[in-house]
Amino acid sequence: MDSWNAPVATAPISATVIVPGSKSITNRAFVLAALADGPSTLRGVLRSRDTDLMADALRTMGAEVTADATDPTTVCVVPQPLTGGHVDCGLAGTVMRFIPPLAALADGAVTVDGDEQMRTRPVDVILAALTDLGVEIDGVALPFTIAGRGSARGGAVTIDASASSQFVSGLLLSAARYDEGVTVHHVGKPVPSQPHVEMTLDMLRTAGVVVDDSEPNTWRVAPGPIGAVDRQIEPDLSNAAAFLAAAAATGGSVSVPSWPTHTTQPGAQIVDILVEMGATVTRADSVLTVTGPQTLRGLTADLRDVGELTPTIAALCALAESESVLSGIAHLRGHETDRLAALSTEINRLGGRCTETPDGLHIVPAPLTPGTWHAYADHRMATAGAIIGLRVPGVAVDDIDSTSKTLPDFPAMWRAIVDPAALP
Ligand SMILES: O=C(O)C1=C[C@@H](OP(=O)(O)O)[C@@H](O)[C@H](O)C1
Numbered sequence: 001m002d003s004w005n006a007p008v009a010t011a012p013i014s015a016t017v018i019v020p021g022s023k024s025i026t027n028r029a030f031v032l033a034a035l036a037d038g039p040s041t042l043r044g045v046l047r048s049r050d051t052d053l054m055a056d057a058l059r060t061m062g063a064e065v066t067a068d069a070t071d072p073t074t075v076c077v078v079p080q081p082l083t084g085g086h087v088d089c090g091l092a093g094t095v096m097r098f099i100p101p102l103a104a105l106a107d108g109a110v111t112v113d114g115d116e117q118m119r120t121r122p123v124d125v126i127l128a129a130l131t132d133l134g135v136e137i138d139g140v141a142l143p144f145t146i147a148g149r150g151s152a153r154g155g156a157v158t159i160d161a162s163a164s165s166q167f168v169s170g171l172l173l174s175a176a177r178y179d180e181g182v183t184v185h186h187v188g189k190p191v192p193s194q195p196h197v198e199m200t201l202d203m204l205r206t207a208g209v210v211v212d213d214s215e216p217n218t219w220r221v222a223p224g225p226i227g228a229v230d231r232q233i234e235p236d237l238s239n240a241a242a243f244l245a246a247a248a249a250t251g252g253s254v255s256v257p258s259w260p261t262h263t264t265q266p267g268a269q270i271v272d273i274l275v276e277m278g279a280t281v282t283r284a285d286s287v288l289t290v291t292g293p294q295t296l297r298g299l300t301a302d303l304r305d306v307g308e309l310t311p312t313i314a315a316l317c318a319l320a321e322s323e324s325v326l327s328g329i330a331h332l333r334g335h336e337t338d339r340l341a342a343l344s345t346e347i348n349r350l351g352g353r354c355t356e357t358p359d360g361l362h363i364v365p366a367p368l369t370p371g372t373w374h375a376y377a378d379h380r381m382a383t384a385g386a387i388i389g390l391r392v393p394g395v396a397v398d399d400i401d402s403t404s405k406t407l408p409d410f411p412a413m414w415r416a417i418v419d420p421a422a423l424p
């Protein structure tokens, strides 16, 4: 694989970026549509490795998932009786954690496997929960097999979801189709990425599912139909964050149209974080614009709710003029790669000063030097390298293609904002 020379910003970046649909909303919408009481139309769907894997998984299990011939981001999903099959989850946490509860409703065995690197990402909690709910499963890690029986009993289950909010979301998304519904009770350290759980609840309610979340750490989904929807998917705000960070890093301005007024996406919180680091933000109609400061400040923040923003934020912290303490993100050790180890190794490789703490990172200003930035097959590590490369000449990202996990056009989009004159 060829390494990619990160383009250097020779002037403050000034750009407008059209950001494709949200990975998290797309993959939830796919699951709900496959379980719904009629055909759904999803518009503004993200087309990327993670979302195409989800579409393939549902097709394998019998659902009709068809992209519009002229607009691949408009997808029609027609539910069909679910059957067994083989599912590849790649490196997509949403596929590995959202498919097993749905597979329990299939008539036949569903085997699930994924990338080599996926085998170390936690999945045992959701498999144990399904076993408690009466589902027969062979395996506690990838590859595993769910013995779908065409229906599942459901009931109440207690889990420790501190390693991933996706354990909760996965169980809730299919829960209405279980005979007794499903009640999930969490015990243990706090559930990370709470906005992603809110996103699940919000999308279930939009589909007419009755969910009770009135007790802390307990979610009750009543049995019943899941309504078909015609849904416009919001831009992916965590992907948008990398482009807004380019404005923050270079003292430039980046605008993102169609920024939602209300959203459950944790990526929206990048705006407050960039303001904390010295940026200014304006909004005109639906266009959000971030303008970077002359001097980027370090950040002290608990990122538990917004863990997936960490690589983007850490890249900015490595460029900042004061120290940063990022906490609440021990669970990132189970993301696409151990992100705390990866970020500290790569920042230090370029001459930076970053140390891992038990639940985060401590980053101290230091001049950065040229070198190779390793992505570890992690899309957000790759974009973090690109952000640092804006300000540090000679940074090469070893695997920029890993960005295809959620944003296949990233290299061209990045080139377009840094060096618009070079466009064909
Ligand atoms: O439900 C979702 O769509 C996601 C939940 C979060 O996972 P964790 O709770 O495992 O961090 C987030 O990091 C991931 O990118 C997407």
Ligand SMILES: C=C(OP(=O)(O)O)C(=O)O
Binding pocket: 091, 092, 093, 094, 308, 335, 336, 380, 406
């Ligand atoms: C943690 C992430 O992804 P996944 O859905 O694979 O968990 C992410 O996109 O930052």
